[in-house]
Structure formats: C-alpha cells, structure tokens
Amino acid sequence: MRRLSLLGLLILTLSPLCLRATEARVIQNIDFDWYFYPADIQGCEMDNSRFLSWRKVDVPHDYSIEGTYDQKNGRENGFLPGGGVVWYKKELEWNPLWEGKKVFIEFDGAYMNSTVWLNGYKLGFYPNGYLGFSYDLTPYLVKGTNVLSVRLDNSRLPSARWYSGIGIYRHVNLVTTDPVHIARFGTCIRAEEISTESARICIETEVNSPEACEVPIKLISVIRDSRGREVGRSQRNGQISCYQLTSFDTICVENPRLWSPDTPECYYMESFVEKEGKIVDNYTTRFGIRRLEYIPEKGFRLNDIPTKMKGVCLHQNMGAVGTALAEDIWHKRLIQLKKMGCNAIRTSHYPYAPEFYAMCDTLGFMVIDEPWDGWFHWYGCHKVPYDYSNDFLDWWEKDLPDFIKRDRNCPSVVMWSLGNEVWGYDRHMYLQYKMNKIFHDMDPTRPTTQAYCTDLYIDIAGFNANGECKGDISDFHKKQPLKLAVGTEIPHTRQTRGVYRTIGTRKPWDKDEVLNEHDAARVFPLTSFTTEEVFDGIDTRYASSYDNQTRRISVREQWKQTRDNDFFIGQFVWTGFDYLGESWGWPGRTNNYGIIDLAGFEKDHYYLYQSLWSDEPMVHVLPHWTHPGKEGVEIPVVVYTNGDAAELFYNGKSLGRKDMHRDSLQIVWNVPYRPGTIKAVAYKDGRVIASCSHKTAGKAYSLKLTADRKTMKSNRKDVVFVTVDVTDKKGNFVPYANVDVDFEVKGDYKLIGVENGDVLDIAPHKVLHRKTFNGKALLILQATDNAGRLRIQAKSPGLKSSSVEINVI
Structure with a gap:
C-alpha cells in the first residue's frame, strides 16, 4: 500500500494535467471520530441531541470482537456475541468546495442490513454485509453541521456460517x-493482442451528467507504469445525452511488462473529463497486462507459461482483530503466504475489501473472486436461516454487476466463482445459467467456476470434499475430458501448533469420524509412524502437526493429484489461516484447519507447503526436541525440504542422509529421544542449501518480546505485532510453556487485542493479559495521532521480564 501512495505522489508531481485535475475529484477518508451506540434507539435518525455522549470510535470497527465468549452465543460466530442493532453517527461540517458539486459517501463494507440517513433524510437500505455501497448526499447537505446516521441490524441469528x-x-x-x-x-x-512488443489496451468509460440535454466533453486517457512514467495517451470527443455517455477508445502500450505472481507489474490509467476547456473530473484505475489461457487437457497458462494455482481459501477475520482488519494486518498476512510459496487466494465466501485486491495486484496473487456463499433459501440448501440468501432474489441482479464492475480491472482476478457448496443447485439451473451469462457478458476474458460443482454451465469444475477420495478426480476427467478442474476447497486437514500424534486419525474434532464400508474404501490411507501413541494424554480437540490428521486426503497426496494432472489447474487449501467461527463445539472458537493459527503463528504445515510450493531453498524439521519423560522412546523425526536430499544430525553426529522422493514428499527418521540438538541439513545437487535445528529446552526462565517493526507513523492506522516467546536460561524456546503474561504499555496507543492461537482459549481480547499457548502469545497495538515512544513490557510470575520500544513519528 505504501507503493500505491508513492505512486500517487509521483503522478501528481509529473503531470501538470493532474495538478489541474486535483480540484475536480476529491476523495476524503472519514474513518476517524465516529460516535457508536451498541443498542437500538427508536427514532435515532431524527434525534441528534444526545449522540455526542456516545462512545467515540474510528472505523474500521467490529463491535463483536470486544465481547465475551459465551456458549449461548452460538457456534457460527465462534461463541462471541454477534446479534443486535448498533448505531453510528458522524458530524460532517460543510465544506465550501462542495458548492456546485456532487458529494457521495462510499462505504466499503458494513455488517449488515444497513440503513443510512443524512440530517434525518433516509438515503437507503442495503442488506449485503460484504459488498460496498454508495449514496448521493448532495440534495440533503446543509451549510453548517451535517449529521450522518447509520443503523446496522444483525438481530436475527445466525446470519453467517462463520x-x-x-x-x-x-x-x-x-x-x-x-x-x-x-x-x-x-x-x-x-x-x-498481447506480445512482448506491444499490447492493445481497450478502454470503456462511463460518464454521467445531471442534464438530459447534450453536453459536449473531451475524454482524455493517460496510462502510466508502476514507476509513474507515461506509456500511452489518447483523447476522444463525445456528447453526453440522456444523462450518460459510454465512450470506447484504444491505446497501444509498447514493450509491456506482463503481470504475474512473480512479476506483479501494474499500470494505472488516469481518465480526465474536460468540459468547456476545463478538467472537471479525474479517475484513476489500476490494471495489468497479462494473457490467461485455459486449455482443455493441457491446463492453465499465464503469459504462455504452464502455471499451477498454489492457493488457499481465507476468511477475512483474525483472532484478536475480528473483521476490522487494518491495511498493515492484511499486508502482513499476505506477505506470510507469499513466503510460503502461495500464489493464489479464493475469497471464500464473499467479496473482500478493496485494499485486499490492491495488495493482490501489487504483491502478486491470483484470485478466485466469489460473491456469495449460497443463493436463495430452498429446502435442503443447508445454509443458515438469516444470511444474505433471504434478500438474494431481490438484490442479486444489482449486486452481481456491481461486484463485477468493482473487480474486473484487477489483474489478480483470474476466475469468477458463482458460489460455494450450493446444495441443490441442479434444481435451479436457470439461475446458474443467468449468473454465468452476466459474468461472461460483462467480462468475456475470465472463466467461471462454482465450488463443489462439476457440470452444466460453469467453465471450470470446482472440487471441494467431492475431490478428496480415490478416483474422484480421475473419474471426472474420464467423463468430461475437455473440461478443466480446480480444487476450490481442498484438502481439509487439521493441525494445532506444537501438538503431535504418531498415529494417524480422521478426527474432525474430538471423536473419530465414522465411515461406512463404501466411504472407508475410498478415502486415502492415513500415515501412522508407530503402533502405540508416543504423545499420549493430549486433549483430543487439538490436532496433530504431522501430516496425519485429515478428513479424507493428506496434504502430500492432494498435492500429487494437483501436480500430476494437467487438467487439474490448482488447489485452494482450506484454510490459509485459522478463522473465528464455524466451531465444532464449545469452547472451540474454531477448528484447526488453518496452515497458520489465530495469532498468525506458523504451524508445521506451513513449512510442508513451503517445501512443495516455494523455490527458495528451505528445510524444516519436526517435532521440536523438548520431550521430558520420553527418554529412550523412538520419536518420528520428519524433514520437509525442496532440496533433493537431507541429512539428520544429533549433537553433531550424522544419523544418515536420505533422498527426497516424489511419492513421499517427506523424509522420516526414527530417533530415540535424548536431550540435545537435532539438526536437518538439506542438499541440492550435492550442495548444502539450508539447515534447521531444535535444541532441548530447560525450564521456563524468561520472556522474550519481538516487535515486527521499530517505527510507526502517528496516523491512527499503523499497527505493530509484538510476539511473546517463553525461553529457558540459555535463550532456547520452551515449546510446552503455558504461562500467564501481563503487558504494560507506556505511551499513547490503541489496543487492538491479544491472542495466542489456542482454539480452546476463550479469554477476552481487549485486555493487556494473555496466557501463552505452547510457548507463544501476541499483542497487537495501533498508533494514535500522538508522536513519541511506546515502551512495551511483558511480565510473568517467576520469569524474567522483557521489553521493547517502538518509535512513533
């Protein structure tokens, strides 16, 4: 996002035309200083006499995450409170620049059933909690103080499955x-007509006017690259009639820099409207130049290069944060996925914030863009009773075009999805046909898919659990050899950071999944390293971090299916991060499907995927090497690497060098446990490329604080993540340490929350206290508008404290 801000400054500096245009269109962020009330008030839209005593908040704001976990709140929302009605109000002082102008308000997202008023005048109602919406304020603005009122109604629950x-x-x-x-x-x-020499850029621009009579204008289009250099320009005269003009133009860009996950080059088109010799409007659009080819039987090619989508599904919430994710949080999460080798994301199961797509464009992620979970309610659809599907039939033909228009210029978006697990869709094929037609009419450049759907009108078959059993993928290809497929939500495996079991299991939560004889014969076999469990006595609701706790197929078996079938163009793992909600039982805030936990700490699967997806040399060894009471017991030691071989050492002595095979995708040693140091060294073509080690830890002695940045801006937006590690006297990480930690913060700050990744920990988030889970915890702070220094100290009874300082400028 900083790159985009720098680009904006660069464009303004380089272009005199832009300097004149800055007075034409003004975008003013109004996130700060809203007034919030957590209950319904009859007639509140007309009563502006008391709201100044309400609590003051900045948006983005999520009220639910401030609440207390309680079993009565329901599993869908992770047992956090989510129901009720809330109000927001904001004062807008008259701006002289508004004279003779149009003034719009744009909400990027508000959950849900929003009604908005200005000075008591109702602007509109909008049920969708995930897609942005806009209103024209112009007729209702007054010179003086204007009051904006927003009522959100989530009183009927559950309104989402997550x-x-x-x-x-x-x-x-x-x-x-x-x-x-x-x-x-x-x-x-x-x-x-994209080649290395040139690309033809086709431009369609819609211009509005309040007048029905003809209005002559000139439309100027300027294309700049990511460095701010002009690479193309055109202008076209036009006449606005009947309130609207749609103009078409083309510009040739020479020697285009093609967009891909490895080279996420973006271009920016500045559109200017000139009327009577004066620039009256300017509009900037980010886009990319890339060639998408979906070839039956051969697969997906990006810029002529065969490409697999190495993807994850996400939900937009995060443990301590809820849904109000600042840009810094999104950026940190995406960088984390990028380092894992991930190159694609599916927006399950709703539109994300605009800044998410901007980051995917500029960081390099391909996106399957999904507008909704299900369609409308019918018998057997198995969706929750009060979600958007209640309003679907009234709103979808407005929302879908808005969704497509919003995202169609994003180079990251490479495929559209019609929905997720729409059970019984085959009874409503007219609807699938209409949706598919709208997608293709508005955007003929991208194909469509639908999660858990393999036939009829969609272009690419989507596999969820229906692709995780033996023969699912191959049988589909035999029946439809000319249709490509993608794993829209596959595989489903569970793991808890720092937890291991040597015997494989299909436990979806605390009990084994019971399979009938037919299903038992179709699922892929589990990996068990021993006949008796080595790591016994662990709560069964925690899952194993070996690749041996799965529903139907393991990480490695699924990747082989993706890797070895050209028609299967990629997979989207469920999920990239643990997410709140969709719990399998109290007090579980979620299930353990994520590759990264609720605090943003990587699990061992992160490194397994890194070994399969990334080209950066790496090696990872598991489990840790602190197992008191297990002396002499053989422990399976597993190594993941993208090298072609690895060697394991115990206290400097080699335990053997083994090759990495395409079928196993992991290397295993059985090592009798003794305290010491275990180290894995990876090789490629005979050369050392990476190493990784674990030392046996002693008793917990100290806390160690690490901040992910040293400086923040006093802008009320920047965020710092402060990680707590428990260490022994020698500084070794203590992987079993679950200790109480109190934080003391000196300086001006906003508390975002605390987290530890433990799905069973229902302690509140908006406090300066947390228990570590398997040696780690997290504190998240946000800057205020006051500069200075933040001094953060962590204390725990009987342990040495630790502190870190952040400079706020």
Missing part, C-alpha cells in the same frame, strides 16, 4: 465530483 462481527468494519470515504463525472466503477480496461 464469524461475521457487526459494525462499519471497512473504510468510509467522501467523494466530491463535478456534476459531470465518471461513474463509480465506471471504467473497464482490457488488454488484447
């Missing part, structure tokens, strides 16, 4: 334009 939160949880902006202006999402940019 944690939804409640609040204005995304950004809010005021947009001021000339009466003649480019429409919201009013540009459509497509790259055609």
